[in-house]
Amino acid sequence: MRAIHTFALALGLVCAATGVQARDWAAVKQSGTLIAASEGAYPPFNYFQGSRLTGYEIDVMEAVAKKLGLKLEWRALAFDALIASIRQDRFDVAIASHGYTEERAKSVDFTTPHYCSGGQIVAKAGGPLKATELTGKTLGVQLAxxxxxxxKKVSGAKEVKTYPKDTDALQALLGxxxxAxxxxxxxxxxxxxxNSAEGIKGGDMVFVERxxxxxxxxxxxxxxQLNKGLAAIKAxxxxxxxxxxxxxxxxxxxx
Known part of the structure; x- marks a missing residue:
């Protein structure tokens, strides 16, 4: 299976999201191509290597499309723009580590999950690694x-700083x-x-998500059909x- 997809220009991925409408299954099947979106800034799930998009979720989408007999056409957008773009019918599906929430489900539909995970605390050695130790601390997270x-629900946290990308939040911790x-x-x-040389450590899980x-x-x-493809690659x-x-x-x- 190909892990990496090559594009003429990474910029083209970011800017080409306009003018494309989400389609029903009949239209997708007739075209032979599924238009999918991801963030491209969330390693190891989806990220760029130069102008190439790769990662766990890119491989998953490739495998699902193959099971459905479709080619893939990719778009890359900021994470916090993906749900709004789906509502504007700019592509068919997004795969970018969206955990299910009731609030998000008011705007988009969720397929069966392709992985289960959760939120974990990361801090430097000597820093807060337990949820009870976050009182009075400044926390870094990705926006939206x-x-x-x-x-924000952590009782006693001094401040929650949000960053456009998860990698930015990591750099804030390292800096x-x-x-945490x-x-x-x-x-x-x-x-x-x-980043083993930086002395950061993993701590408590604060929640679990699908x-x-x-x-x-x-x-x-x-x-x-997406659920059918997911079931097939799991089976x-x-x-x-x-x-x-x-x-x-x-x-x-x-x-």
Whole structure:
């Protein structure tokens, strides 16, 4: 399976999101191409290597499209623009680590989850690693994420600083501008491995979530087909293999 997709210009991905309408399954099937969106700034789930988009979720979407007999056409947008763009019918589906929330479900529909995760505390050695130790501390999180909402609910936190990208929140932690970073546990695992010399450590989980693709509300036949593709790659072991490629473990939901 190809892990990386090549594009003429990364800028073209960011800017080409206009003028495309979300379609029902019949229109997608007739065209032979599924138009999918991701963020491209959330390693190891979706990120750029130069002008190439790669990551766990890129591989998952590629595998689902293959099962459905479709080619893929990618768009890349800021995470906090994805739900609004779906509501504006700019593409068919987004796969960018959206955890299910009742508030988000008012705007978009969620497929069955392609992984389960949760929010984890990350701090420098000597910093707060337990939820009870966050009182009076400054927390860093990515804007418009479930981690931002979880951080705001932490009793006694002095301040919650939001950043456009999760990597920005990590840099704020490394630079001493926040006391702790709350992020996806697998993003934390990746960051700990890549920044071992910085002395950062993983702490408590603050919540658990189920993460899914999202698409326009009421696009029921497309919804069914995406779920069919996900079920197929889980049944034949492809989803597990992709998980193990990036995380050395199966991160799919057990139920």
């Amino acid at each position: 994420t479930t981690y931002a909402e979880a951080a 001493g501008r926040v006391d 970073w709350i992020t996806d546990r697998f993003v934390a695992k990746n960051a700990l491995a890549k 993460v899914s693709m999202i698409h326009r509300k009421g696009n029921n036949e497309l919804h069914e 034949d072991g492809t989803l597990k293999a992709i998980s193990e490629k990036y995380f050395q473990e199966d991160i799919s939901c057990t139920n």
